[in-house]
Amino acid sequence: xxxxxxxxxxxxxxxxxxxxxxxxxxxxxxxxxxxxxxxxxxxxxxxxxxxxxxxxxxxxxxxxxxxxxxxxxxxxxxxxxxxxxxxxxxxxxxxxxxxxxxxxxxxxxxxxxxxxxxxxxxxxxxxxxxxxxxxxxxxxxxxxxxxxxxxxxxxxxxx
Numbered sequence: 468x469x470x471x472x473x474x475x476x477x478x479x480x481x482x483x484x485x486x487x488x489x490x491x492x493x494x495x496x497x498x499x500x501x502x503x504x505x506x507x508x509x510x511x512x513x514x515x516x517x518x519x520x521x522x523x524x525x526x527x528x529x530x531x532x533x534x535x536x537x538x539x540x541x542x543x544x545x546x547x548x549x550x551x552x553x554x555x556x557x558x559x560x561x562x563x564x565x566x567x568x569x570x571x572x573x574x575x576x577x578x579x580x581x582x583x584x585x586x587x588x589x590x591x592x593x594x595x596x597x598x599x600x601x602x603x604x605x606x607x608x609x610x611x612x613x614x615x616x617x618x619x620x621x622x623x624x625x626x
Contacts, residue, residue, distance in 0.1 A: 476536065476615070478536075478611075478613075478615035479536040481611050482529050482533050482536075482552065482608070482612035483529070483533050485606075486533070488604045488608060489522055489555075489602075490526055492522065492559075492598045492602045493519060493522035493526075493562070495597055495601060496519075496566055496598045497515065497519065499512075499570075499598060500515045503595075506591065507588070510572075510591060512570075513569055514565045518562045518566060521558040521561050521562045522558070524555075525555040525556075525558035525559050528552070528555040529552070529609065532612075535548055536548065549613060552609055552612060553613065555609055556610060560602075560606060563603065566599060566602070567599060573595070576588075577589050577592050578592070
């Protein structure tokens with residue numbers, strides 16, 4: 468087991484960071500949804516089930532790519548791992564899009580008008596924005612992992 472972890476490239480560990488960021492973003496999204504819904508039903512995220520499903524699938528895809536790295540050789544397997552990383556990024560981007568689009572009204576009411584003065588709603592929106600940051604960090608980490616994997620493969624071929 469220890470030997471398999473020593474075979475991992477640093478790109479694999481960046482992918483693991485992506486998985487951690489995705490779980491943090493999902494947790495913050497759920498908390499934001501629950502806080503916002505406690506203030507007003509309009510502040511509930513209409514697609515929170517989809518967000519949770521996409522985040523869990525993205526997490527699993529990234530974890531699979533982490534454990535699969537270094538196990539098999541070959542171009543087809545390499546392409547499959549890259550496709551899984553791209554799919555994870557697409558799912559995370561979808562979650563981010565849902566969270567941003569459903570928090571638009573809330574942002575307008577709380578930050579740009581005097582219509583809502585609730586501290587709970589403001590906390591919900593702040594958590595939503597922090598979840599957006601973690602989604603963006605997860606997507607960037609996934610992209611770095613994908614790019615670094617390609618660079619590591621090219622470097623090992625030339626060496």
